[in-house]
Amino acid sequence: MGKATIEHDIDGGREELEVTLPLVVSAQKDLCEPRIPNMKSIMQARMKPLNVVPAIEVTQQSEYKTYDLPPAKTGVLN
């Protein structure tokens, strides 16, 4: 089975982990720059099969009522 080595932020530091695939990660922003595909890849992408999978039924467990901005600081110097 495949393995991967990843860096993982923890409270007060960072750890290096060896994990067994398959793997689910939540990645930090700016971790890597997306590759710009070349023309050949863009054309090839059109030929790829598109698999549409039906969504599973879930129960909505939370309801968002309102959104508020945080109280503004008065600020200084203006």
Added chain:
Amino acid sequence: MGNIKKAGLEAVSYAAQMNAGEVTALSIGEHEGIDAIAKIGASTLVALPDMGHFDAQKVSSVISQVASTLNVDTVVISNSYAGKDLAPQIAGQLNASLATNVVSLPNAEGEITRGVYSGKAFAQVKLNGTKKVLAITPNSFDIIDNNKSAALKEMDVTISEGRVVLKELKKVTGKIPLTEAEVVISGGRGLKGPENWGLVEDLADELNAATACSKPVSDMEWRPHSEHVGQTGITIKPNLYIAIGISGAIQHLAGVSSSKTIVVINKDPEAPFFKAADYGIVGDAFDVIPKLTEALRNN
């Protein structure tokens, strides 16, 4: 206090303040500090065996087992890195409602307030599940002394085989955890280089503060990424936040704007951070900081 972190005590105190029944605290590995958690309102301390390296998959399954056995309604956990790993997994396993970044107790309608959009806004959320998992923001809740006593309880749990092997641990030890610190001193690009961080550290020593930095500083590897506060770093909520040589981009403010008092030191009077500050000093950090440190030392 034993070895229980402030974040853990806050979680117990939050649960007690919910006034929704009995509070059971869980501890893993070390079980000192039972008196501390009893004082703030837990009636039972469930002592779980040491599971070695913290593996959220392993630990979350154990917490879910305890929660199911005791038939608890609400699991309260700190919104630390570890808590953010645990909370969604526990919610999944218990089929519970989940709210992370929680900054309020439930109101009469059972709604809580949580930080959303990287701390740029707050949402009022009603949790409809019969079970709930809440990850509470550190430094948001007082630890209230209830002066109660608690009993220690052992429980049999199945610990699964982990799928993660620790190769290397780079932990900053002996420092105050950033999210728990009452005072945080933060440095930005205005400090010109890592060799000048002594200024920040001297001031931090005087104030018993944790040190932090802005994103460019961690990107340039002047400081470790674990000190980076802001939208893509850590969100903090200290009583006092002192920003030195940080202009105050919106992404930085997202991580610190909930601080109770913000002091900005910057030589540029146009720095946007002054608009979000409670106090400001316009001046060169290399003049101001040594004088401030000196004044505190003599005080």
